[in-house]
Amino acid sequence: MTSTMLKILALLFMFLDHIAEFIPGAPIWLHWIGRISAPIFFFCMAWGFYYTSNRKVYLSRMYGFGVIMALINYICNNIYQDPYC
Template structure:
């Protein structure tokens, strides 16, 4: 299975999770389905890091995106920057 298919699966499960989050009186099972999206995206990020030709450039792009998402999270008063988690994971690798 390619990472493109995995990303599509993660995207669909994330949309299902957000439907369960933002639409009132929906089943809690929608939230359970969506929980698989974060590990899939993290796995795809690690595979992308391993297969990239320029690891510093890859890390720099993830870092810039995490800063951008941090500003957005601060504006909407949410403390859940998952891109920062991906960046830290890639630094550890």
């Protein structure tokens, strides 16, 4: 199984977890399946770090994407005001 296949599988697992989170009455086993996605992504990240040719660029990309996700999370949670809440 390639790392791309692992990432797609983890993406599907994460999608199932999000379904269980946002749809009331969803079965609990969707959460159980969805929790497998994080270790798969961590494995792919460590595997990519091991086999990359330039570790400094790889770490800077991971850090950059982490900062971008943190900014989006901050904007969604603190700045955007939902009129229906």
